[in-house]
Amino acid sequence: MDILAVLNLSEIALYFSKMSMFPLFDLAYYIVSILYLKYEPGSVEVSRRNPIASWMCAMLYCFASYIMADILLGESPLHYFNNTSHILLATAVWYLIFYCPLNLFYKCVAFMPVKLILTAMKEVVRVRKISMGVVHAHHAYHHGWIIMALVGWAKGAGVALISNFEQLIRGVWKPETNEFLNMSFPTKASLVGAVIFTLQQARWLPISKHNVVFLFTIFMVVTKVFMTATHSHGSPFAPIEAFICPIIFGNACGIYDDHDRVCSRDNVQSCTPSNLSPYSAKTKEELNEGTRKKKCKKTE
Amino acid sequence: MDILAVLNLSEIALYFSKMSMFPLFDLAYYIVSILYLKYEPGSVEVSRRNPIASWMCAMLYCFASYIMADILLGESPLHYFNNTSHILLATAVWYLIFYCPLNLFYKCVAFMPVKLILTAMKEVVRVRKISMGVVHAHHAYHHGWIIMALVGWAKGAGVALISNFEQLIRGVWKPETNEFLNMSFPTKASLVGAVIFTLQQARWLPISKHNVVFLFTIFMVVTKVFMTATHSHGSPFAPIEAFICPIIFGNACGIYDDHDRVCSRDNVQSCTPSNLSPYSAKTKEELNEGTRKKKCKKTE
Amino acid sequence: MDILAVLNLSEIALYFSKMSMFPLFDLAYYIVSILYLKYEPGSVEVSRRNPIASWMCAMLYCFASYIMADILLGESPLHYFNNTSHILLATAVWYLIFYCPLNLFYKCVAFMPVKLILTAMKEVVRVRKISMGVVHAHHAYHHGWIIMALVGWAKGAGVALISNFEQLIRGVWKPETNEFLNMSFPTKASLVGAVIFTLQQARWLPISKHNVVFLFTIFMVVTKVFMTATHSHGSPFAPIEAFICPIIFGNACGIYDDHDRVCSRDNVQSCTPSNLSPYSAKTKEELNEGTRKKKCKKTE
Incomplete structure (x- = not known):
């Protein structure tokens, strides 16, 4: 050193x-x-x-x-x-x-x-x-x-x-x-x-x-x-993650990225089709609401 | 001894x-x-x-x-x-x-x-x-x-x-x-x-x-x-607790005591303002209903 | 051997x-x-x-x-x-x-x-x-x-x-x-x-x-x-269980067997009387729905 x-x-x-x-x-x-x-x-x-x-x-x-x-x-x-x-x-x-x-x-x-x-x-x-x-x-x-x-x-x-x-x-x-x-x-x-x-x-x-x-x-x-x-x-770590994750866990991430990209352009409500599982439907909610909630909670 | x-x-x-x-x-x-x-x-x-x-x-x-x-x-x-x-x-x-x-x-x-x-x-x-x-x-x-x-x-x-x-x-x-x-x-x-x-x-x-x-x-x-x-x-232990708790954890308890005192005089329903957190709103419910429920459950 | x-x-x-x-x-x-x-x-x-x-x-x-x-x-x-x-x-x-x-x-x-x-x-x-x-x-x-x-x-x-x-x-x-x-x-x-x-x-x-x-x-x-x-x-193990359980845990099992037997003959809805606890009411649901769900989940 x-x-x-x-x-x-x-x-x-x-x-x-x-x-x-x-x-x-x-x-x-x-x-x-x-x-x-x-x-x-x-x-x-x-x-x-x-x-x-x-x-x-x-x-x-x-x-x-x-x-x-x-x-x-x-x-x-x-x-x-x-x-x-x-x-x-x-x-x-x-x-x-x-x-x-x-x-x-x-x-x-x-x-x-x-x-x-x-x-x-x-x-x-x-x-x-x-x-x-x-x-x-x-x-x-x-x-x-x-x-x-x-x-x-x-x-x-x-x-x-x-x-x-x-x-x-x-x-x-x-x-x-x-x-x-x-x-x-x-x-x-x-x-x-x-x-x-x-x-x-x-x-x-x-x-x-x-x-x-x-x-x-x-x-x-x-x-x-x-x-x-x-x-x-x-x-x-966000930039590093954004760089590494698509390479390692990559092609699969794309599915969700595409979905989210469409959602950000259109109305969010219309992006929750009824055939989505409750689990994946929560994804966006977490992305939007979750970050705000995290502001209060996660800055330990 | x-x-x-x-x-x-x-x-x-x-x-x-x-x-x-x-x-x-x-x-x-x-x-x-x-x-x-x-x-x-x-x-x-x-x-x-x-x-x-x-x-x-x-x-x-x-x-x-x-x-x-x-x-x-x-x-x-x-x-x-x-x-x-x-x-x-x-x-x-x-x-x-x-x-x-x-x-x-x-x-x-x-x-x-x-x-x-x-x-x-x-x-x-x-x-x-x-x-x-x-x-x-x-x-x-x-x-x-x-x-x-x-x-x-x-x-x-x-x-x-x-x-x-x-x-x-x-x-x-x-x-x-x-x-x-x-x-x-x-x-x-x-x-x-x-x-x-x-x-x-x-x-x-x-x-x-x-x-x-x-x-x-x-x-x-x-x-x-x-x-x-x-x-x-x-x-x-209730009398001892009633004596000691206000001294040790005291002034703060007062907030709830006041609130509960008002509630016991008036209608209980009107005492749950919408701006109360669900948590504190539960307080009274627990005090009233909780004790009854405890009668069945907690006499182990 | x-x-x-x-x-x-x-x-x-x-x-x-x-x-x-x-x-x-x-x-x-x-x-x-x-x-x-x-x-x-x-x-x-x-x-x-x-x-x-x-x-x-x-x-x-x-x-x-x-x-x-x-x-x-x-x-x-x-x-x-x-x-x-x-x-x-x-x-x-x-x-x-x-x-x-x-x-x-x-x-x-x-x-x-x-x-x-x-x-x-x-x-x-x-x-x-x-x-x-x-x-x-x-x-x-x-x-x-x-x-x-x-x-x-x-x-x-x-x-x-x-x-x-x-x-x-x-x-x-x-x-x-x-x-x-x-x-x-x-x-x-x-x-x-x-x-x-x-x-x-x-x-x-x-x-x-x-x-x-x-x-x-x-x-x-x-x-x-x-x-x-x-x-x-x-x-x-089902046949063995069906044989042993009534003997060991027996007379009591009968209550549920009778209830279920009636239910299978009649409409299932009518078999959930309101005075049944939510717990026992779930029993049949589990017997009917549960087995189907298990098919997907439990064949580990």
Whole structure:
């Protein structure tokens, strides 16, 4: 990595890789995570009537990545709850965000400049988690490259991957969609990151681990802060996907592209012929309505 | 514990703590549990057409606490099924309750005086399970106080915590509610018990374990037998909750209290303005209808 | 086993038991499994718009038996994903079946004679899996007969037992039915096989393991190939069930039999009295409509 050497960034990366996440960065992670829980419709009502259900959701928002990784590796899903101080810190954040008098804490952390800093810190934790998830899986399965990528993904994407079941605790059930069908940017980025870290772990990338972590952190922080600041929801992966998908999954995609192209020219209503399955009829609805809905929901 | 010493109860408690649960108390546990399965709407039809699905539900009613505790501690969920004699006993109870000619067995055990005795015995097993769940978790995580409380809770509350998934086996799906949103008395009591036993395990309570178990058993037996005998569903925790909740989760609760207060004075229909989210609109319905429905369902 | 000795089949059975499944038989298993995934309504649309969700479903169709058995025995659900070559082979099959130009691969393997051979090979793998599942559980629990039968069943029935959750990944949710309520032939046969292998493992059957595997494989191959060739969906277990069920779960079944008998004579509409619960009202619908739907879905 000559560029890094020239810029003397390798030393910064090494120093960065030794930086402790607890308590400051973890705190930011908890705050932003539970902030997004509060954005979920109905979550405030649940917190009023069922503090325990609300607390469980908050814990999932903060620790689902650990829970999932432990489950995937056959360990106790509560393993991370051994760190009582982390749980108490997250509980304090949950309490302040939902029950602080005058909603003061919420207003402070949702204030845009503060939120941007917290979001940046959260992404630092996310990348560290992906990297540690891959290492964790590598310890258990030395040549299980797929396992490493999947565990790293679970560590990075966190609660999003099990959002259906997190919602179920709050009495909400949306089976028609899930994170695999409508991937948000952090989920996609976590998958990409997990694959990169796995390649690095397999020594197929000629770059040291702390440099990968450093570079990927910069990418995530810049992208996510930009997206949060501009309320943008366009994925930076969209052009790459638009290029690669038709090649790999290609000719078939065309069918739907043609259909959608016709629809955008004409009246949308007339484009839902009765002989279309309810499933494919939903496609356009998702394309139109879904993106708007995602604006509120998926910018985790 | 001077009072216990004066009454010579400590010895009784010690003797009680050494009493074996199998087979008599466990039998009572299975009978009452499967009785409540039979009360569930649709469960008799399932037992007629799908004995295997019915058997699986019965096993969950009897052993969900073990299954959940094993899952939470990263062990095999079938671990307890190694005790073939327990499973066969529960299977026999399931068979007799659902398929006994003339419904004789059901009529016997559902006869109130018998049922009260069985209920009392079930509560003895429940408290023992909570205590053993905390100890079990303590062995795995010496300082994991939160893990101990959660495992103890799972051991005490049993199938209630996963009732959504137990119902799913019978083809019933009620995502709008679950045990976390509408806690029944046994679930709340199990949580309280698990916290108390965890505090005792952490030596923060100046009282020996067998005394805690004995006293909590008396509380559970008396309360549950009284509730079953009077068909009452008022939780004995209600006054404490009414006192503590407004202090801890307080000012926010007020919003809903005000709204509900207006509603009770006026026509309920007019109190559901169209701009209320479907979620909050459900609040009152749950408060009114929900309590009635709970009467049939939640007195486990 | 004199008959086997006379026919010199025992040697064939022994040779057969040593035959490796990878890669040829496993390949057939993956092809037939993913073929059935493609038959599922909506799965092609998912593969176009969400290759990752589609890939996950394909992996569940191929490896759910391993995942479930590992979960049931408290091991990592991703344990089998350590066999990278198996996963890559299944991924290649998934890619070819869903994205092959001109749908060529699909047309080849769905061509009846080819499909019959592949189905026969799949059943060979299935029986081997059941047998190995029982042995696997036996290693963990030497006297856990119920655990052995359940793990063997999970290994044989595969994705069918968790089809509700597999569908959920594709955005489909059918809580009103599941494999326990409407068992398909392979699921029932797997249960029977798991019980037989468990009895053999417990030395309650006077027959060697490779002979049981051989005989049960012949039964499964013949039955499944016949059913696939004739598009038949009548279970060969139906007569046995019709004989045994009334004896064991008997008098009660009568109620429904009488009701249904009346219904088949008269107008079906008039047979759904308003005082019937929605659950029991569905019974007939399932008996009439359900069987037709099953024809498309359940011949796995």
